[in-house]
Amino acid sequence: MKVTIVGAGNVGATCADVISYRGIASEVVLVDIKEGFAEGKAMDIMQCATTTVFNTQLSGTTGDYSKTAGSDVVVITSGIPRKPGMTREELIGINAGIVKSVADNVLTHSPNAIIVVVSNPMDTMTYLTLKATGLPKHRVIGMGGALDSSRFKYFLSKALDKPANDIQGMVIGGHGDTTMIPLTRLASYNGVPVSNFLSQAELDKVAADTMVGGATLTGLLGTSAWYAPGASVAYLVDSILNDQKRMIPCSVFLEGEYGQEDICMGVPCIIGKNGIEKIVDVQLNDAEKALFAKSADAVRNMNADLKSVL
Ligand SMILES: NC(=O)c1ccc[n+]([C@@H]2O[C@H](COP(=O)([O-])OP(=O)(O)OC[C@H]3O[C@@H](n4cnc5c(N)ncnc54)[C@H](O)[C@@H]3O)[C@@H](O)[C@H]2O)c1
Numbered sequence: 039m040k041v042t043i044v045g046a047g048n049v050g051a052t053c054a055d056v057i058s059y060r061g062i063a064s065e066v067v068l069v070d071i072k073e074g075f076a077e078g079k080a081m082d083i084m085q086c087a088t089t090t091v092f093n094t095q096l097s098g099t100t101g102d103y104s105k106t107a108g109s110d111v112v113v114i115t116s117g118i119p120r121k122p123g124m125t126r127e128e129l130i131g132i133n134a135g136i137v138k139s140v141a142d143n144v145l146t147h148s149p150n151a152i153i154v155v156v157s158n159p160m161d162t163m164t165y166l167t168l169k170a171t172g173l174p175k176h177r178v179i180g181m182g183g184a185l186d187s188s189r190f191k192y193f194l195s196k197a198l199d200k201p202a203n204d205i206q207g208m209v210i211g212g213h214g215d216t217t218m219i220p221l222t223r224l225a226s227y228n229g230v231p232v233s234n235f236l237s238q239a240e241l242d243k244v245a246a247d248t249m250v251g252g253a254t255l256t257g258l259l260g261t262s263a264w265y266a267p268g269a270s271v272a273y274l275v276d277s278i279l280n281d282q283k284r285m286i287p288c289s290v291f292l293e294g295e296y297g298q299e300d301i302c303m304g305v306p307c308i309i310g311k312n313g314i315e316k317i318v319d320v321q322l323n324d325a326e327k328a329l330f331a332k333s334a335d336a337v338r339n340m341n342a343d344l345k346s347v348l
C-alpha cells in the first residue's frame with residue numbers, strides 16, 4: 039500500500055517515521071516545496087531501516103507529483119504552523135491556497151486516493167478540500183479528534199494516576215482552542231465512568247487542559263506540536279490501510295448528523311478501507327448538544343472566509 043505525505047515538515051516527517059517503523063504501508067512518498075527537504079527527510083528516516091528494523095520504502099521529492107502516482111492515502115500537512123499566542127484560525131489566509139493546490143495536484147496522479155487533511159484550521163481545510171475536489175464525503179477525512187482524544191486520555195491518566203492505555207475517551211466538535219468538546223461524561227477507566235474517581239472540578243480542569251493542549255505545547259516549543267500529531271495521523275492511516283474499522287473522532291462532512299448541515303467537524307466515525315465507513319450517532323445530552331451547536335457556529339463562521347478560494 040502506498041501513502042503520500044505532502045509537507046515534509048515536523049508533522050509530515052514524524053508521520054512518515056511512525057508509518058515506516060510500524061510497517062503500516064509498504065511505500066511512503068514525502069513531498070515538499072523546499073528544495074531537497076523531502077529527499078533529505080526520507081533519506082534520514084530510511085537510514086533507520088536496519089536499526090529500528092523496517093522494510094517500508096520511503097522516498098522524497100521536491101514537488102514532482104508524478105512520484106506520488108497510485109497512492110491509496112494522501113496526507114496533507116503542508117502549510118504554516120502557528121506561533122505562540124496565535125490561534126489555528128489565523129493560519130487560514132496562507133494555508134487555504136496551499137491546501138487547495140496540493141489537493142488538486144495529488145488527485146491528478148492518485149484519483150482514487152483517500153485524503154487525510156491535517157493542515158490548520160483543520161475543519162475548514164477539510165471542508166475546503168471536499169468542496170474544491172468534489173470528492174465523496176467518505177474520502178475526505180480531517181485529523182484532529184484522534185489527537186485531541188489522545189491528549190484527553192493523557193490528562194485523564196494524570197488526574198487519575200493510572201496508565202493512559204487503561205482509559206477510554208473521545209473529543210468531538212471543532213479542532214480549536216474553544217470549539218473542542220471533551221466528552222467527560224462518557225470517559226471511562228476500564229469501563230468505569232471517570233466521574234466515579236474524579237470530582238466535577240477535576241473533570242473540568244482535564245477538559246480545559248485538553249482544549250488548550252495544542253496552545254500549551256506551542257507556547258513551550260515555539261511552534262506547534264508534532265510527535266503526537268504525527269502518530270495520530272499514522273493511527274488513522276493504519277485504520278484505513280489495514281481496514282481496522284476503529285471508531286475515531288474525525289472531521290467529516292455532516293448532512294444532518296448531529297443536527298448540522300454543510301460543515302466538516304469532529305464526530306465519531308468508523309474508519310476502514312473505504313475511509314469514513316459510518317458516522318456513529320452518540321446520544322449527546324442537552325448540554326453536549328448545545329456545545330456542539332456552538333462549536334458548529336464557530337467553524338461555520340471560519341468557513342465563510344473561504345469565499346476567495348472556493
Ligand atoms: N490537525 C492537527 O491535529 C494538526 C496537528 C499539528 C499540526 N497541524 C498543522 O499541520 C501543518 C503543518 O505543521 P508542521 O508543524 O509540520 O509545520 P512545518 O512548518 O514543520 O511543515 C510544513 C511543511 O509544509 C511545506 N509546504 C508549504 N507549502 C507547501 C506546498 N505548497 N507544497 C508542499 N509542501 C509545502 C513547508 O515547506 C514545510 O516543510 C500546520 O498547518 C499545523 O497547524 C495540524
Ligand SMILES: O=C(O)C[C@H](O)C(=O)O
Pocket residue numbers: 119120126158185213251252253256262263267
Ligand atoms: O496547536 C496547533 O496549532 C497544532 C495542532 O492543531 C495541535 O493541536 O497540536
